Amino acid sequence: MKTVHTIQQLRQQVLAARQAGKTIGFVPTMGNLHTGHISLIDRAKADQCFTVASIFVNPLQFDDKNDLSRYPRTLPQDQQQLEAAGCDLLFAPDVDEMYPNGQDEQSIVHVPVVSEGLCGDSRPGHFDGVSTVVSKLFNQVLPDNAYFGEKDFQQVAVIRKMVADLCMPVTVIAVPTARAEDGLALSSRNGYLSAEERQQAPGLHQTLQEIATALSQGSTLEHCIQQAGERLGQRGLRPDYLEVRHADSLQPLTSEQLQTDLPTNFSVVVLGAAFLGSARLIDNIQVTLNQAIE
Incomplete structure (x- = not known):
């Protein structure tokens, strides 16, 4: 090289x-x-x-x-x-x-x-x-x-x-995002985490997974986000944002849009950012609604 x-x-x-x-x-x-x-x-x-x-x-x-x-x-x-x-x-x-x-x-x-x-x-x-x-x-x-x-x-x-x-x-x-075995998205900023914070950090990915699962089961968007924010805090992370957007256009979505006239196999992305110690972590999960989460 x-x-x-x-x-x-x-x-x-x-x-x-x-x-x-x-x-x-x-x-x-x-x-x-x-x-x-x-x-x-x-x-x-x-x-x-x-x-x-x-x-x-x-x-x-x-x-x-x-x-x-x-x-x-x-x-x-x-x-x-x-x-x-x-x-x-x-x-x-x-x-x-x-x-x-x-x-x-x-x-x-x-x-x-x-x-x-x-x-x-x-x-x-x-x-x-x-x-x-x-x-x-x-x-x-x-x-x-x-x-x-x-x-x-x-x-x-x-x-x-x-x-x-x-x-x-x-x-x-x-x-595709490269991840550690516990699900944490690899990032140069992960080096800012202490040993204890590193154990807490996968909580962001877990929270996004829970939003994706709840949406696929028909929960309202607002309820999913509210519950997820509380769980993220319980896991030791301070939420910056948790949102669900159209995977192609990145336009914001509402529960009404997700529950009326939803196309088959509609692709959304669940995005989140959270603070943990001196680090700011980001992650996302792409989800196809009207199709089971694998």
């Missing part, structure tokens, strides 16, 4: 791969890699791509400067993991390379509607930062395929809408 730090070096390497007839697969990350990130590399390799990963802790998507400063930077370990996974090229730019004119003068990409609510409410400006840096990375790498984890469900929806609206020639591929 080759590591480059400038856009010029990146473009030279990608151009050579494309001229050799290879499909370019891209995995953007902020580093501090775990099994979930590596599953994206594995998927790109399975698709027979020349696989490019990026590691860039993007300041534009942090609304809290303290959160930005404490985000783990683990480049040497990340390089070892990527090389072991068969990644072909790593792009690891610094802030000046990505924002040569400064962040205050950077053009911002705003994706309406799907960026609103959920994490968009909890982290103002976050998705503007995500869509801006991803659009820049897409223009730098010019990938055929880009791979993202389904754990960040709203982020994937934002990127898909951005790609469609701006006619970007990129196929966005969502890869």
Whole structure:
């Protein structure tokens, strides 16, 4: 695996791969890699791509400067993991390379509607930062395929809408959430958890599963959410949000919509975020209603 730090070096390497007839697969990350990130590399390799990963802790998507400063930077370990996974090229730019004119003068990409609510409410400006840096990375790498984890469900929806609206020639591929044996969604932020908090953390996934089961059994949406919020608190987590939305459009849903004229095999997504110690955890479960939960 080759590591480059400038856009010029990146473009030279990608151009050579494309001229050799290879499909370019891209995995953007902020580093501090775990099994979930590596599953994206594995998927790109399975698709027979020349696989490019990026590691860039993007300041534009942090609304809290303290959160930005404490985000783990683990480049040497990340390089070892990527090389072991068969990644072909790593792009690891610094802030000046990505924002040569400064962040205050950077053009911002705003994706309406799907960026609103959920994490968009909890982290103002976050998705503007995500869509801006991803659009820049897409223009730098010019990938055929880009791979993202389904754990960040709203982020994937934002990127898909951005790609469609701006006619970007990129196929966005969502890869199932990687989980620990107890169900906790793998995240770089799990490292903020104490040993005791780590034992409590799977409670978010359990709570989302309970909402999904209750909905499939005909419970009203409002009742499911109310009960779930109470159980989440009993499990030691402080709810940020618990919501059920349309899996394709990410539009909010009501009990009336779910109980009248519901199409057969209607797909919804149960999304949740909760605070535990100094960590903020997010997760989601996709559910097909009018069909038994497996």
